[in-house]
Amino acid sequence: MSASPALRQSLARLLFVALVALSWGLDGRRLTVESPGAGAPPFTLREVSGPLGLGFRHERASFDEKLAHIEAQIAALGAAVAVTDADADGLPDLYVTTSAFDRPNALFLNRGAQGFVDGAGPAGLADVNREGLGVSMGSVWADMDNDGDEDCFLYRYGYPSLYRNDGELVFTDVTRDSGLEHWVNANCALWFDADEDGLVDLFVAGYFPERFDLWNLETTRVMQDSFEFSNNGGSNRLYRNLGDGRFEEITEAAGLTSNRWTMGAAAADFDGDGHVDLYLANDYGAEEFHRNLGAGPDEGGPRFELVDAGLGDDSKSGMCVALGEVRNEGRMSVFVTNISERGYLFQGNNLRHDYLAEGAGFLNVAEGIVADCGWAWGAQFGDLDNDGWQDLFVANGFVTGDEGEGSYWYGMSKVGGAAGGLVEDAANWPPMWGKDLSGSERSRVLHNRGGRRFDDVAEAVGVTDRYDGRAVAMADLSGRGALDVIVANQRGPLLVYRAEPPPGQHWVQFELTGTVSNRSAIGAAVELKAGALHGLRVVDGGSGFSAQNGRRLHFGLGTQATLDEVIVHWPSGRRQVLHDLEVDRVHAITEPAS
Amino acid sequence: MKLLKSSPPWLFASLLTTIIVVGELTHDILGGFDRLALALGTSIVAEHVVSRLFAGRKGNTLSAYITGNSILVLTKPAAGLLWPFVMGPILAIVSKAALRYRGQHIWNPTNLSFAVLLLVAPGSMSILSHQWGNDWRLVVLLLGLGFLVVGKSGLMHVSGTYALAFSALAVVRAWMLGLPVLAELAPITGPMYMLFMFFMITDPRTIVRGKHGRVIVVLIIALVEMGIRLLDQVNWPLLDPLLTAPPIFALFLVGPIAKVLELRRQARAEVEAVPAPA
Numbered sequence: 001m002s003a004s005p006a007l008r009q010s011l012a013r014l015l016f017v018a019l020v021a022l023s024w025g026l027d028g029r030r031l032t033v034e035s036p037g038a039g040a041p042p043f044t045l046r047e048v049s050g051p052l053g054l055g056f057r058h059e060r061a062s063f064d065e066k067l068a069h070i071e072a073q074i075a076a077l078g079a080a081v082a083v084t085d086a087d088a089d090g091l092p093d094l095y096v097t098t099s100a101f102d103r104p105n106a107l108f109l110n111r112g113a114q115g116f117v118d119g120a121g122p123a124g125l126a127d128v129n130r131e132g133l134g135v136s137m138g139s140v141w142a143d144m145d146n147d148g149d150e151d152c153f154l155y156r157y158g159y160p161s162l163y164r165n166d167g168e169l170v171f172t173d174v175t176r177d178s179g180l181e182h183w184v185n186a187n188c189a190l191w192f193d194a195d196e197d198g199l200v201d202l203f204v205a206g207y208f209p210e211r212f213d214l215w216n217l218e219t220t221r222v223m224q225d226s227f228e229f230s231n232n233g234g235s236n237r238l239y240r241n242l243g244d245g246r247f248e249e250i251t252e253a254a255g256l257t258s259n260r261w262t263m264g265a266a267a268a269d270f271d272g273d274g275h276v277d278l279y280l281a282n283d284y285g286a287e288e289f290h291r292n293l294g295a296g297p298d299e300g301g302p303r304f305e306l307v308d309a310g311l312g313d314d315s316k317s318g319m320c321v322a323l324g325e326v327r328n329e330g331r332m333s334v335f336v337t338n339i340s341e342r343g344y345l346f347q348g349n350n351l352r353h354d355y356l357a358e359g360a361g362f363l364n365v366a367e368g369i370v371a372d373c374g375w376a377w378g379a380q381f382g383d384l385d386n387d388g389w390q391d392l393f394v395a396n397g398f399v400t401g402d403e404g405e406g407s408y409w410y411g412m413s414k415v416g417g418a419a420g421g422l423v424e425d426a427a428n429w430p431p432m433w434g435k436d437l438s439g440s441e442r443s444r445v446l447h448n449r450g451g452r453r454f455d456d457v458a459e460a461v462g463v464t465d466r467y468d469g470r471a472v473a474m475a476d477l478s479g480r481g482a483l484d485v486i487v488a489n490q491r492g493p494l495l496v497y498r499a500e501p502p503p504g505q506h507w508v509q510f511e512l513t514g515t516v517s518n519r520s521a522i523g524a525a526v527e528l529k530a531g532a533l534h535g536l537r538v539v540d541g542g543s544g545f546s547a548q549n550g551r552r553l554h555f556g557l558g559t560q561a562t563l564d565e566v567i568v569h570w571p572s573g574r575r576q577v578l579h580d581l582e583v584d585r586v587h588a589i590t591e592p593a594s
Numbered sequence: 595m596k597l598l599k600s601s602p603p604w605l606f607a608s609l610l611t612t613i614i615v616v617g618e619l620t621h622d623i624l625g626g627f628d629r630l631a632l633a634l635g636t637s638i639v640a641e642h643v644v645s646r647l648f649a650g651r652k653g654n655t656l657s658a659y660i661t662g663n664s665i666l667v668l669t670k671p672a673a674g675l676l677w678p679f680v681m682g683p684i685l686a687i688v689s690k691a692a693l694r695y696r697g698q699h700i701w702n703p704t705n706l707s708f709a710v711l712l713l714v715a716p717g718s719m720s721i722l723s724h725q726w727g728n729d730w731r732l733v734v735l736l737l738g739l740g741f742l743v744v745g746k747s748g749l750m751h752v753s754g755t756y757a758l759a760f761s762a763l764a765v766v767r768a769w770m771l772g773l774p775v776l777a778e779l780a781p782i783t784g785p786m787y788m789l790f791m792f793f794m795i796t797d798p799r800t801i802v803r804g805k806h807g808r809v810i811v812v813l814i815i816a817l818v819e820m821g822i823r824l825l826d827q828v829n830w831p832l833l834d835p836l837l838t839a840p841p842i843f844a845l846f847l848v849g850p851i852a853k854v855l856e857l858r859r860q861a862r863a864e865v866e867a868v869p870a871p872a
Contacts, residue, residue, distance in 0.1 A: 008647075008648045008649070008650075008691070009648070009691065009692065009694060011647075011648065012644075012648045012688060012691035012692035013692040013693070015688055015692065016685070016688045016689060016692035016693065019681065019684060019685050019688060020685070020710055020714055022681070023681050023685070023710070023711055023714050023715045023718075024714040024715060026677055026681075026715065026718065027714065027715035027716070027717045027718045028717075225728070226727055226728035226729070227728055228621070228725045228726065228727050228728060229621070229725075229727045229728075229729075312622075313621075313622040314622075314625065314725070315725040315727075340672065340673075341720075342716040342717050343712055343716035343720055343835055343838035344720050344722065344838055345670070345720055345722055346670055346671060346672040346673060346719070346720055347673075348672060348673025348674070349673070366673055366674065367673055367674030367675075368674065371672065371673030371674055372672055372673065372717075404829055406826065406829055407834070409837075410823075410826045410837040410838075411777075411826065413722070413781075413837075413838070414777050414778065414780050414781050415777055415780045416722065416784075417722060417726065417728070417780075417781065417783075417784025417785060417786060418728060418780035418781070418783045418784055419728055419729065419730040419732075419733040419783035419784070421730070422728075422776055422780055422783070423728060423780075425776075427774060428774050428776040428777050428780070429774070429777060430773055430774065430777045431773070
């Protein structure tokens with residue numbers, strides 16, 4: 001170039017400024033939450049907890065004084081919700097937890113047009129947060145004894161409890177004789193039939209190590225030993241259901257030993273081999289896929305194998321595992337929430353499509369608003385507008401601080417990259433007090449646009465609350481043929497967002513009852529083919545973050561008014577093919593004997 | 595031992611390569627070889643194109659290698675984004691041609707690139723490394739290697755002064771604010787500080803000359819960093835972005851001022867040295 005040095009430098013400066021502007025522009029474009037030109041979403045979400053009589057507020061736990069300076073984050077969990085049918089009347093009920101001593105959990109019984117009434121007190125499921133026993137972190141429900149009603153496993157920071165449903169809303173605490181009475185600081189549990197004997201088994205994931213009684217600590221070295229590859233968390237345990245009210249721990253024999261800080265889990269037959277596998281989301285570590293090798297009870301119990309499955313070695317802060325089908329290919333997708341905070345940390349949520357059946361692994365396709373929801377917690381898939389495509393509801397926000405106290409992100413970043421055991425000792429953590437840590441973040445409603453992309457339509461459809469969201473569950477609470485989204489908020493109210501899809505959209509629901517498989521049909525998958533739609537849903541024994549969806553499986557169908565084929569894959573291995581089913585109604589399907 | 599007798603750029607490049615190889619083998623720090631290819635490829639191409647276009651000379655591949663790898667190791671982009679691995683090296687290298695004073699570039703290019711991107715694109719990247727596992731064995735190894743290399747390069751006083759100043763000020767800060775001492779000392783055990791101490795403040799092209807001058811500048815950087823850290827105690831949201839990477843912004847602010855002052859003094863001295871006409 002023959003230009004003078006001054007001209008060259010001026011050109012270089014222009015280029016530099018242009019690059020800075022381009023970076024700014026690229027950053028701004030990424031943060032656009034609603035795609036321009038996408039049009040108004042065709043549905044709304046109306047908050048209806050008040051009219052339904054679902055008044056409930058979560059309160060957080062308070063631990064040993066040694067942790068007071070960071071208690072705001074350590075006690076920032078426990079707002080959980082499970083959808084069940086406690087009184088076996090065919091209507092979905094809700095069991096919600098709080099985490100303060102002497103505060104009651106609620107069992108909201110669905111009375112149809114009369115709304116919900118809290119029946120936890122008479123059922124013996126209210127006064128369950130007590131000193132010496134611990135505080136609730138969540139519950140999972142299943143018919144553990146195949147007697148026709150739903151039993152409750154309540155997990156705590158403390159001793160878990162197993163409540164046998166004896167019918168007529170009589171629950172008997174059978175923990176002592178069950179073999180489950182071990183102190184555990186758990187944020188996650190799920191029911192699934194690991195050994196395929198027709199009885200649901202129980203997986204319980206420890207978070208803080210079980211040697212710690214968080215109210216009576218002898219040490220402050222209770223935290224994770226690494227932000228990225230921590231293995232000093234609570235033990236994960238698999239309990240085999242012996243069928244007589246007793247459970248036998250088979251963790252080691254099953255090959256499921258792990259001391260990661262597990263936050264979320266979900267079970268399904270991901271590889272199509274007929275055995276229900278286990279997918280775990282871990283805080284301070286990578287996700288885990290445990291393939292069920294299928295050795296039944298006669299062969300010495302179930303065996304699991306930890307498989308890479310394309311999950312890689314990316315260390316993240318997995319908070320939940322949600323299962324869905326987003327592309328109408330009859331293929332499972334897994335959504336795992338993580339943390340994103342401007343300038344500090346981008347772990348990114350994962351949306352992984354399952355290619356295990358083809359001999360490959362999971363393929364992560366999350367980007368943009370799907371990957372970055374803030375500090376994301378519970379999430380669930382559900383077709384909110386009945387257009388045939390599953391949408392995604394994501395609850396966000398960790399700890400909302402006091403006004404004017406500033407952010408704790410800087411404080412946490414100081415110890416975040418520090419070496420070795422320094423982070424393990426809570427005494428080394430800067431005090432948090434009233435500071436904010438990704439609090440007041442709005443939930444995301446990610447509208448599935450034909451399987452091609454998701455748009456965040458939360459504000460447009462009416463989701464504007466800024467509570468610190470935790471558990472999310474979905475169910476059709478009033479039999480309308482449309483979903484309700486139930487959100488349990490930390491130190492906040494229980495919210496129910498009622499989806500109001502556009503008129504004329506068809507739907508169909510399936511209520512499964514196992515006969516050879518477990519009666520709750522947990523782990524059963526329904527594959528639906530209708531025109532261009534090819535949906536897949538799995539009966540939930542616990543998923544998301546401290547949540548459990550309604551057992552009834554919901555499919556939106558859009559304008560598709562006929563079904564081609566419905567295939568039920570039962571946990572027993574049976575495959576049931578159904579034709580000529582009507583749309584816009586609930587189908588009760590019982591597992592055939594052969 | 596032959597390596598240790600090499601010139602500083604080769605030593606730094608070797609150290610950086612060691613960090614990447616060890617980090618990748620032990621903790622998968624790259625997060626994908628596509629990132630390695632992008633950062634390194636962009637850096638090398640940009641160095642040669644920019645040098646040819648704006649300076650009329652051949653580019654320095656070794657310098658580009660150091661820049662590309664430094665950005666690779668410290669950039670944590672939002673999920674699915676690769677453009678920071680392209681923009682980071684380009685900004686760094688273009689800045690060498692764009693932001694000059696008396697014929698010299700005055701910012702450490704990598705430092706400038708991070709500071710600018712953290713300010714204009716905080717929704718797309720952060721400077722926490724991909725993942726290092728909080729493993730103290732790795733830190734000890736890298737600190738040892740780092741000090742060995744800066745020692746052999748005659749820059750021990752720069753990194754050493756910074757490490758001591760940071761540590762002393764961390765203790766002062768903890769005492770002043772009633773915070774745990776280890777919380778304040780913790781950052782220096784992390785990967786950002788490895789790169790900062792061994793690559794950014796020791797950059798021979800942007801550092802001032804003379805041992806005393808360097809020590810003073812490094813002390814000022816540490817003090818400014820402390821000032822940035824104290825912003826956490828006040829509610830000035832506009833300045834909050836500085837808290838995402840205090841040492842990066844401290845060098846970003848102090849480095850060029852020190853360099854400009856030195857170049858001006860140097861120019862003045864040259865004028866004074868010219869004998870007055872008889």
